[in-house]
Amino acid sequence: xxxxxxxxxxxxxxxxxxxxxxxxxxxxxxxxxxxxxxxxxxxxxxxxxxxxxxxxxxxxxxxxxxxxxxxxxxxxxxxxxxxxxxxxxxxxxxxxxxxxxxxxxxxxxxxxxxxxxxxxxxxxxxxxxxxxxxxxxxxxxxxxxxxxxxxxxxxxxxxxxxxxxxxxxxxxxxxxxxxxxxxxxxxxxxxxxxxxxxxxxxxxxxxxxxxxxxxxxxxxxxxxxxxxxxxxxxxxxxxxxxxxxxxxxxxxxxxxxxxxxxxxxxxxxxxxxxxxxxxxxxxxx
Amino acid sequence: xxxxxxxxxxxxxxxxxxxxxxxxxxxxxxxxxxxxxxxxxxxxxxxxxxxxxxxxxxxxxxxxxxxxxxxxxxxxxxxxxxxxxxxxxxxxxxxxxxxxxxxxxxxxxxxxxxxxxxxxxxxxxxxxxxxxxxxxxxxxxxxxxxxxxxxxxxxxxxxxxxxxxxxxxxxxxxxxxxxxxxxxxxxxxxxxxxxxxxxxxxxxxxxxxxxxxxxxxxxxxxxxxxxxxxxxxxxxxxxxxxxxxxxxxxxxxxxxxxxxxxxxxxxxxxxxxxxxxxxxxxxxxxxxxxxxxxxxxxxxxxxxxxxxxxxxxxxxxxxxxxxxxxxxxxxxxxxxxxxxxxxxxxxxxxxxxxxxxxxxxxxxxxxxxxxxxxxxxxxxxxxxxxxxxxxxxxxxxxxxxxxxxxxxx
Numbered sequence: 001x002x003x004x005x006x007x008x009x010x011x012x013x014x015x016x017x018x019x020x021x022x023x024x025x026x027x028x029x030x031x032x033x034x035x036x037x038x039x040x041x042x043x044x045x046x047x048x049x050x051x052x053x054x055x056x057x058x059x060x061x062x063x064x065x066x067x068x069x070x071x072x073x074x075x076x077x078x079x080x081x082x083x084x085x086x087x088x089x090x091x092x093x094x095x096x097x098x099x100x101x102x103x104x105x106x107x108x109x110x111x112x113x114x115x116x117x118x119x120x121x122x123x124x125x126x127x128x129x130x131x132x133x134x135x136x137x138x139x140x141x142x143x144x145x146x147x148x149x150x151x152x153x154x155x156x157x158x159x160x161x162x163x164x165x166x167x168x169x170x171x172x173x174x175x176x177x178x179x180x181x182x183x184x185x186x187x188x189x190x191x192x193x194x195x196x197x198x199x200x201x202x203x204x205x206x207x208x209x210x211x212x213x214x215x216x217x218x219x220x221x222x223x224x225x226x227x228x229x230x231x232x233x234x235x236x237x238x239x240x241x242x243x244x245x246x247x248x249x250x251x252x253x254x255x256x257x258x259x260x261x262x263x264x265x266x267x268x269x270x271x272x273x274x275x276x277x278x279x280x281x282x283x284x285x
Numbered sequence: 286x287x288x289x290x291x292x293x294x295x296x297x298x299x300x301x302x303x304x305x306x307x308x309x310x311x312x313x314x315x316x317x318x319x320x321x322x323x324x325x326x327x328x329x330x331x332x333x334x335x336x337x338x339x340x341x342x343x344x345x346x347x348x349x350x351x352x353x354x355x356x357x358x359x360x361x362x363x364x365x366x367x368x369x370x371x372x373x374x375x376x377x378x379x380x381x382x383x384x385x386x387x388x389x390x391x392x393x394x395x396x397x398x399x400x401x402x403x404x405x406x407x408x409x410x411x412x413x414x415x416x417x418x419x420x421x422x423x424x425x426x427x428x429x430x431x432x433x434x435x436x437x438x439x440x441x442x443x444x445x446x447x448x449x450x451x452x453x454x455x456x457x458x459x460x461x462x463x464x465x466x467x468x469x470x471x472x473x474x475x476x477x478x479x480x481x482x483x484x485x486x487x488x489x490x491x492x493x494x495x496x497x498x499x500x501x502x503x504x505x506x507x508x509x510x511x512x513x514x515x516x517x518x519x520x521x522x523x524x525x526x527x528x529x530x531x532x533x534x535x536x537x538x539x540x541x542x543x544x545x546x547x548x549x550x551x552x553x554x555x556x557x558x559x560x561x562x563x564x565x566x567x568x569x570x571x572x573x574x575x576x577x578x579x580x581x582x583x584x585x586x587x588x589x590x591x592x593x594x595x596x597x598x599x600x601x602x603x604x605x606x607x608x609x610x611x612x613x614x615x616x617x618x619x620x621x622x623x624x625x626x627x628x629x630x631x632x633x634x635x636x637x638x639x640x641x642x643x644x645x646x647x648x649x650x651x652x653x654x655x656x657x658x659x660x661x662x663x664x665x666x667x668x669x670x671x672x673x674x675x676x677x678x679x680x681x682x683x684x685x686x687x688x689x690x691x692x693x694x
Binding site for chain 1: 407545546553558678694
């Protein structure tokens, strides 16, 4: 058996699953989004669903909100993850324990984290109760709205808390693989610590940070459960809006739900593509 | 599943017990069959029941009490599948039937009413015409219009009634002295007590029915809204409804900038004193929530002087269910006087029966007569003095859509 055949055979199971389930689902979703649903008498494909979502203000608001949540969460997580990795690569007493604690929440499901955020930050949550205990507030409503709020603070908090270790572990592995020689050379040539970081270390770890943050961004952009649990009812994040359309009692709303799902998939793909292209150029220069 | 496999192995090994649980997807052949034969066909099988799973006491009643009877008396395995919204189950059936799965569906039964029932009927997704096959169907008063019509849609033998419910409010006597006892009073009360009231955003089931109460008030009563959807009547009443709801919005929880999205969220807000009033289509919920420690013991349910909306809820068998015989047995068990009594116990669920209690055995009638009411729950007999009917599904869809466009945004 030639190597090429072997590779094809080894890849086949994964490719079949991706091909049949993922692309199969995508094709059916596409058909639905063009209003092709024979069961309720829709047999003429058309663009009505797309026209309807692109002319609705709610869709644009949801899109902006989702983009804002994904961008802010990814940016904050990346910056803090690099900072954490810089500290964790040093030798200090108890480093193993700190390192373990740092990665502990990788095992906590997003849903559980969201419930935790709810218990801590809602207007009747632990922090609000402490504030009331210390006489800082008299009623629950005086506590700042951090969940179900228009700025999506609770959602961003949850994502940042969850994604810092994810990006951090990747960056830390990256730094440890590089070692400190490059920085030492820079320092011996007269660069201060900050310059060594900005001009030497950062460009070296940038590809790793980038790929991790692209994964995080795409995940957040399409994730449903956190905004569903912690978000305001209007505007809703795009995946929540799509699911609402999908569970509308009116069967005619199904094509709109599918159109939104297709748009989410396309937008994620386009954004990642642009991001990677821009980043490559940055890395080369 | 493993259990099934064991059964199959055992049966084929013994070889003189034929496999009992035949595939009973052919609903037509079951209609009018002697009941013993239906039970025989169902024996040893499984039934997948999809129902809203947001209440622990309902889940326990279904899994333990009903599941126990099915197992012990009929050797049927009840598989309860919890949903956050009934429409999810409707979507499954719809998707299956669309892709040609006509006799191997994954859903054997759904707890349903209102718009979802209309959808099932609209898509010809319901198994119909079988109620007379069930021995306990004689306990149902099909001459009662509130049983024979589901939110104004004729049932036509496509579903079986399970419970009755009537909307009620609740407050905490320790926090609130005089709760508002009518919709006009409530609107005044909201303005006088800013930040202490909210309602779940429609299409949440309970939020939607709250908005309908305001809609009835805005229309000057429900009487001229009954019957088929009427655009002119709707427009007039809707404009007034959105005006009222937008006017109270700044006085709601979080100044109405956001709304809870489920009844469970409202439950939490009331339990944590973020809001001072709670309501539910299922008045017994207050008692259950006090007993399980969610609500303070000082909570108390009450009705409105201008009436609250009541309805009947049902169970339906999808057209593509492969276990129709087992589903029929389950429906018959649910209708039995004993199961309806168990469900009516305040510490179990406390919901009102959908059968005519006067048609049950003397013993069951005695049990119903001796039912102790939970002190915090407003009795169904008191609520029903001022009961309002549900509108037809088209009205409800229009009101929900209108709320999202005119108030929610």
